[in-house]
Amino acid sequence: MSRVLARAVVLLVFVAACSNGSNTSSNQSFSGTTIRVVTFTGPQIAEPLQRRAPDFEKATGAKVQIITVPFSDLYQKLLTDFATKTNSYDATVFDPQWMGDYVPPGYLEDLTDRVKNDSALQWNDIAPFFRDFSATFKGKVYTIPLDGDFQMVYYRKDLLQKDGLQPPATWDDYISIAQHFQGKDLNGDGKPDYGSCLAMKRSAQSYWAWISIAAAYLQSQGTKQGAFFNTDNMQPLTNNPAAAAALTVYKTLSKIGPPEQLNQDVGDSRGLFVTGRCALSLDWGDIGPLAVDKTQSTVQDKVGAIILPGSKKVLDRSSNQLVDCNATLCPYATNGVNHSPFAAFGGWSGAINKAASAKVKDAAFAFLSYMSQPAQSSVDVTIGKTGFNPYRTSHFNNMGPWTASGMSETAANDYLGAIKSSLQSPNMVLDLRIPQTAFYQQTALDTALAQFLAGEISLTQCMTQITNQWNSKTEEIGRASQLDAYRSSLSITK
Amino acid sequence: MAIIRRRGGSVSTTSISFPAMTLSYIALFAWTFVVLFPLYWLAVTALKTPLEVNAGPFYIPWRDFQPTLDSWHYIFFDLREDTFRPYTNTVVVGLTSTAITVLLGSMAAYGLVRMRYRVGYGAIASFVVALAIAVAVVVAGGPWPLGLVAGIGVFVLLLQTVARRWKRGVGNDDIAFWMISQRMLPPVATVIPIYIFFQQLQLLDTWAALIISYTAAHLPIVVWLMRDYFQSVPVELEESAAIDGASPYRIFRSIVLPLAVPGLVATFLFVLVFAWNEYLIALFLTSANAQTLPMTVAAQNATRGPQWWYMSVLILIMIGPVIAMAIALERYIARGLLVGAVKG
Amino acid sequence: MHASARAVSAAASWWRPMASRLDRVAGGVFILPAVVVILAFSIFPLLSSLYVSLSRLGFAQGGVELKFVGFDNYAKLLFGIDRPHFLGVTGPLTPIGIAVLLAIYGLFALLLYRYARGPNRTIGGLVGRVLATAIAGTLVWLIVNTVLTSGRPGTLVVTLVYVAVDVSVQYLLGLGLALLVVQHLPGRRFFRVVFLLPMMITPVGVAYLFRMIVDTSKGPLYPLWAHFGLTDISWVTNPWGARLAVMVGDVWQWTPFIFIVLLAAIETLPHELVEAAVVDGANRWQVFWRITFPQILPATITVVLIRIIEGFKIVDLPNVLTNGGPGTATESLTLHAYTIWRALDIGGSAAVAYMLLIVVTFVGISYVNLFRPRAATAA
Incomplete structure (x- = not known):
């Protein structure tokens, strides 16, 4: 009762402030409130939050x-805090993949109504994929996107042009281009360089790279088809000709790259790519701003980006065979090639702790909204160190901030073109977000991939191992509830 | 009885032949190179730009690459508070917990060396029963302070009655082994219980939580190491002091501790190092205020891969004070400073 | 000065009986603080992680819940889906493997036989030794069947290999360095401080440092690799190469620990003994074996025990250097526990931790029983 009263008072003050003629952002309705926001130690993600916090305080009075905590332990730290009801944090900027673990126990605040009522947020400006899938769980909005994450292929435009090669449209093209450049000197330092640099290290980003490849073979009929499980019975899609094809591609690529590739994470592969040592790489949006950074890169204006390569053959789920694309099987194919851009990780997003007090929740929402509003975010996504990648339509249409950040017009067009074509694809692959996602991906899938690459297990052993471990986990938690969670994450409603 | 200080240099028992000396120096310099080269690499990495790290290897500043203080600037000026706050925490927690640990641990070690303990099986059984009752209270839904009180009550009661009849028990060596066995469980298994422990005490994110945890975690090491150093102190000295009427505390403080200074110093140094560098417990017990430096180091590997340049700076500034401490304390490990001619 | 002495004697009238009572309980006063702190702090984690290892974490409306599942988590490790990960994969025995097995089992049998026929045998001692031999025999069988065959070792065996190799190399190096540095060489204080340095770096930092060093494409060893034409080969993507990298890092970091303990032990020795021996005409080798070594044996045993216990918990180096890869080649038990703990399988993680606890306890007790009596007779 008293909480309702408090809310009413807040609302009254708010309305009063508005009716005074000042605009909403200059009232001090949150003075005296402190919002504790947890994220990982930056500069990425934390930097823009820290930089903009004083402005927000000036505008609203909320401190x-x-x-920040180390990136590798943020998930556990947050979960421990929620689960033990310590509640040391009011809001978090986190990976929305974790929603599968945080939403069902009721740790996160439902933001649906707040989002609807906040015009400044310009919710409809956010790209549909992030709005409808990434921020949403079981039809309700739980997060405010602050970053757009999906994987793309980067290539050395100068090298491909010189040798008359087209950017890869399929994974077979990718392999042949990589083979073409492997062992050649690509940056003029006299040392042999590499055709393709991927992050294949265990317990790092390896499984995302593999899913990026596998997605092309696995999902062809839109986001709701799902690329991990059969949406009718929760059977894993990891033991079929499509998974086998992706594993073969992955293993082939493990040999067309730096000798240490099996022990390299994205930090290593990015370092190699932006110092001109690789012809191709597969990565998130980060390479774009990194490649134009003169302190880090020697390949300014030599980098092109393109939507993830696809496949001409896709899995026909009724016959469990790889078959050639046709209009019914691949409705979204271009030139007979099915592209399935993969929203790996999902993009850092803000969420609010349900256990925080009403006033703090309001303030936290206002802050997250402030961070996402185009006035702020369109600048932040162009700055490399923020780690924010574009996720709003206005980010693509407004070139000013991009060229102001030091990108040339062509580079910006190239980079944004790849993002745009990925984002507009109705066949985007949503990353897994069901309870215990970490087990399915980081433990079961990642370990099996590492063992397969290292030659500890064969291709068929690898597929059976993943399938068995996934199935045993599903049984352990309950097949019906996992299926329900998977379908909800894909927003499938009967 | 008097302890006469003698200069270290005056005790030269063995003269060293020239070939032996040459060989010794070769071995010593070889290991010095092994030790210092990685540290040198750290130092030059701290002066490189990301580009130079990734395009490397470059070895010598000014010749191979143009050194820059960018990373130092980032750590000291851009991060500023985020560097200094954990730094202060590390220093306070490290020194306090080490001092307490070494004090309590030396006392226990001395007890284990010079006194005879006999913990009756009856006492152990009483403890187990009391513990079971305490656990039962908590599991049944009672608040933990009630469980604690109930447990202690039962324990004292049983100890005074039943346990008195059961005389056989475990001795000093078993107690020592029990202590060291507390370090056998990897921290990953204990960190969440420890977190809940401090959450109940409302001590999360404080120095106290870290100091208490580190003291408990490192006590067994101190006990074990100091036990051996005390064993090598001649017992005759203590006996004669006891005959002169000195109390056990006085003997411990004025005779035993000074004689075991090399051991104390060595033990102090690495307990300090352990506490200084601990990661997992610090990660869980702290959030905004009490974070320590190892977390800052680990945090340099985020979504963009390891930031070698920042990491190198952090590691260097982290070991600075410990090195200073080692240099200051090293002379106490030198032979003959305190130990030596003892006439009594 | 005089006045204060009088004040003390005045106070002594009530203090003296109090003091003598305090003296009588000195034993308790010395040991109890440590015991209480350790007890208070170890019982709860120990019991709760035991319970966790018998349960499974699940999410429910409103929070998490622990569901009791009995020995499921252990069964999974020993017989179930995680067996290849934990215990490894065995291959057909090779002649070398059979020879090694026979040799070690023969040695065990001989030792048991000698004890059984010896004068000091007791029933308890015999049962303990048979049990210890059985466990050790099983571990040896596991090692031989996974390492010396076409199979692959699981995290348990990898950890045993780490501990065995690391601790022995660290001990030999540490002892050698300590002996070199106690000599009266000019500049010895410089070496003493320098040799301590690796230990002072935070373990996570050492791990990252070694990751820079072992990188053969942009690390400092690149010219060496290029010189031998090895640029296409990386040692950290080969199972034994990667394990070697982990062990090199561990030796580098922890040799100083053994070095400083032994150094302090040697420095605490009454040197009259050495002087007497030298007067009697003993050479350096004899002095070391007859005087120094027996005198530092207690410290040796302690420091090796501590290193064994700590070595079993190795995690940062494999975690940062290779993340346990290639495949699962460098994954230690603690890293195994940590990896599945991060994926919320805290029950399975606690089970791994308890298996580790059992192995370390076994190794520790056997080790102490093997060496403690010898130290007692030597000292």
């Missing part, structure tokens, strides 16, 4: 305290 924002940014708490």
Whole structure:
């Protein structure tokens, strides 16, 4: 009762402030409130939050305290805090993949109504994929996207042009281009360089790279088809000709690259790519701003980006065979090639702790909304160190901030073109977000991939191992509830 | 009885032949190179731009690459508070917990060396029963303070009655082994219980939580190491002091501790190092205020891969004080400073 | 000065009985603080992680819940889906493997026989030794069947290999360095401080440092690799190469620990003994074996025990250097526990931790029983 009263008072003050003629952002309705926001230790993600917190305080009176913990342990730390009801954090900027673990126990605040009522947020400006899938769980909005994450292929435009090669449209093209450049000197330092640099290290980003490849073979009929499980019975899609094809591609690529590829994470592969040592790479949006950074890169204006390569053959789920694309099987194919851009990880997003007090929740929402509003975010996504990648339509249409950040017009067009074509694809692959996602991906899938690459297990052993481990976990938690969670994450409603 | 200080240099028992000396120096310099080269690499990495790290290897500043203080600037000026706050925490927690640990641990070690303990099986059984009752209270839904009180009550009661009849028990070596066995469980298995422990005490994110955890975690090491150093202190000295009427505390403080200074110093140094560098417990017990430096180091590997240049700076500034401490304390490990001619 | 002495004697009238009572309980006063702290702090984690290892974490409306599942988590490790990961994959025995097995089992049998026929045998001692031999025999069988065959070792065997190799190399190096540095060489204080340095770096930092060093494409060893034409080969993507990298890092970091303990032990020795021996005409080798070594044996045993216990918990180096890869080649038990713990399988993680606890306890007790009596007779 008293909470309702408090809310009413807040609302009254708010309305009063508005009716005074000042605009909403200059009232001090949150003075005296402190919002504790936790994220990982930056500069990425934390930097823009810390930089903009004083402005937000000036505008609203709410003090924002940014708490950072090492990236590798953020998930556990947050979960421990929620589960033990310690509640040391009011809001978090986190990976929406974790929603599968945080939403069902009721740790996160439902933001649906707030989002609807906040015009400044310009919700409809956010790209449909992030709005409808990434921020949403079981039809309700739980997060405010602050970053757009999906994987793309980067290539050395100068090298491909010189040798008259087209950017890869399929994974077979990717392999042949990589083979073409492997062992040649690509940056003029006299040392032999590499055809393709991928992050294949265990317990790092390896499984995302593999899913990026596998998606092309596995999902062809839109996001709701799902690329991990059969949406009718929760059977894993990891033991079929499509998975086998992707594993073969992956293993082939493990040999067309730096000798240490099996022990390299994205930090290594990015370092190699932006110092001109690789012809191709598969990565998130980060390479774009990195490649134009003169302190890090020697390949300014030599980098092109393109939507993830696809496949001419896709899995026919009724016969469990790889078959050639046709209009019914691949409705979204271009030139007979099915592309399935993969929203790996999902993009850092803000969420609010349900256990926080009403006023703090309001303030936290206002802060997250402030961070996402185009006025702020369109600048932040062009700055390399923020780690924010574009996720709003206005980010693509407004070239000003991009060229102001030092990207040439062509580079910006190239980079944004790849993002745009990925984002507009109705066949985007949503990353897994069901309870215990970490087990399915980081433990079961990642370990099996590492063992397969290292030659500890064969291709068929690898597929059976993943399938068995996934199935045993599903049984353990309950097949029906996992199926329900998977379908909800894909927003499938009967 | 008097302890006479003698200069270290005056005790030269063995003169060293020239070939032996040459061989010794070769071996010593070889290992010095092994030790210092990685540290040198750290130092030059701290002066490189990301580009130079990734395009490397470059070895010598000014010749192979143009050194820059960008990373140092980032750590000291851009991060500023985020570097200094954990730094202060590390220093306070490290020194306090080490001092307490070494004090309590030396006392226990001395006890284990010079006194005879006999913990009756009856006492152990009483403890187990009391513990079971305490656990039962908590599992049944009672608040933990009630469980604690109930457990202690039962324990004292049983100890005074039943346990008195059961005389056989475990001795000093078993106690020592029990202590060291507390370090056998990897921290990953204990960190969440420890977190809940401090959450209940409302001590999360404080120095106290870290100091208490580190003290408990490192006590067994101190006990074991100091036990051996005390064993090598001649017992005759203590006996004669006891005959002169000195109390056990006085003997411990004025005779035993000074004689075991090399051991104390060595033990102090690495307990300090352990506490200084601990990661997992610090990660869980702290959030905004009490974070320590190892987390700052680990945090340099985020979504963009390891930031070698920042990491190198952090590691260097982290070991600075410990090295200073080692240099200051090293002379106490030198032979003959305190130990030596003892006439009594 | 005089006044204060009088004040003390005045106070002594009530203090003296109090003090003598305090003296009588000195034993308790010395040991109890440590015991209480350790007890208070170890019982709860120990019991709760035991319970966790018998349960499974699940999410329910409103929070998490622990569901009791009995020995499921252990069964999974020993017989079930995680067996290849934990215990490894065995291959057909090779002649070398059979020879090694026979040799070690023969040695075990001989030792048991000698004890059984010896004068000091007791029933308890015999049962303990048979049990210990059985466990050790099983571990040896596991090692031989996974390492010396076409199979692959699981995390248990990898950890045993780490501990065995690391601790022995560290001990030999540490002892050698300590002996070199106690000599009266000019500059010895410089070496003493320098040799301590690796230990002072935070373990995570050492791991990252070694990741820079072992990188053969942009690390400092590149010219060496290029010189031998090895640029196409990386040692960290080969199972034994990667394990070697982990072990090199561990030796580099922890040799100083053994070095400083032994150094302090040697420095605490009464040197009259050495002087007497030298007067009697003993050479350096004899002095070491007859005087120094027996005198530092207690410290040796302690430091090796501590290193064994800590070595079993190795995690940062494999975690950062290779993340346990290639495949699962460098994954230690603690890393195994940590990896599945991060994926919320805290029950399975606690089970791995308890298996580790059992192995370390076994190794520790056997080790202490093997060496403690010898130290007692030597000292």
